[in-house]
Amino acid sequence: MTGNPLEVDSLVHRRLMGSWVTGVSLVTSTDADGNPSGCTLNALTSLSLEPPSLVVALGTESRTLTAVRESGRFCVNVLSGDQEDVARCFASSSLSVAERFATVEYELRDGVPVILDCVTTLVCDVTDVIPIHDHVLVAGRVTVAWHDEERLPLVFFGGRFQPPRSAAAV
Numbered sequence: 001m002t003g004n005p006l007e008v009d010s011l012v013h014r015r016l017m018g019s020w021v022t023g024v025s026l027v028t029s030t031d032a033d034g035n036p037s038g039c040t041l042n043a044l045t046s047l048s049l050e051p052p053s054l055v056v057a058l059g060t061e062s063r064t065l066t067a068v069r070e071s072g073r074f075c076v077n078v079l080s081g082d083q084e085d086v087a088r089c090f091a092s093s094s095l096s097v098a099e100r101f102a103t104v105e106y107e108l109r110d111g112v113p114v115i116l117d118c119v120t121t122l123v124c125d126v127t128d129v130i131p132i133h134d135h136v137l138v139a140g141r142v143t144v145a146w147h148d149e150e151r152l153p154l155v156f157f158g159g160r161f162q163p164p165r166s167a168a169a170v
Contacts, residue, residue: 015159024087024154024161026077027056028106028113029067036101036113037067040091042156043135044076052142053127057135063097065136068126074140076122077115080151081163086115087154088161110144119151 006012028038043057056076058065068074079087089095089103105116110123124140131137152164 018157018159021155021157024079024156026079026086026090026115027058027064027068027074028077028115029064029074030071030108030112031063031067032070035067035097036106036108037064037097038090038100038113038115039064040087041076047139053139054122054124054142055137055139057132057137060131060134060136065138068138069129071111072126073110073112074124074126074138075109075112075114076120076124076140077118078120078122079115079154080117080119080148081154083115083117083154084161084163114146117148117151118146119148119153121146 008016022042023044025041025044026038027041028036030036039058039062041056041058045055047053047055054076056074058068086104090100092100101113106113107116108114112123114121114123122142122145124142126138127141128139129136155162155164
């Protein structure tokens with residue numbers, strides 16, 4: 001190891017985690033009244049192959065978390081390299097949910113909003129909800145998925161969105 005140990009606060013933690021390349025996705029769902037909800041997410045990981053499942057982390061105050069809990073379903077939309085504007089829109093706290101969905105093409109499939117032109121789309125049934133600190137881990141069993149092999153994913157690194165430069169970057 002090089003350098004001196006760092007005192008880690010939230011700002012240092014953010015900078016350190018910025019050295020980890022992550023994919024960018026949207027989690028979408030519908031609330032009890034059937035209204036769409038969604039937010040930008042980079043806390044996503046595969047959980048198991050049998051059954052096919054994954055985990056997302058949503059903030060405890062997230063409207064999308066409320067919708068996921070109410071519907072028991074959610075969709076992970078892995079954004080393509082040309083969807084940075086979609087990522088920014090859904091990350092914006094200044095836009096209402098209706099304004100966010102007005103800027104993107106989507107369809108209701110299997111009871112959840114599916115964003116069009118994504119690299120991968122995974123519809124999940126909620127299996128577990130685990131509160132941890134200021135987030136909630138939501139485990140979901142993947143029930144149906146779509147994948148476009150022609151698209152490359154949008155990535156986030158060093159505090160910036162970055163499209164991959166080639167298929168080798170994936």
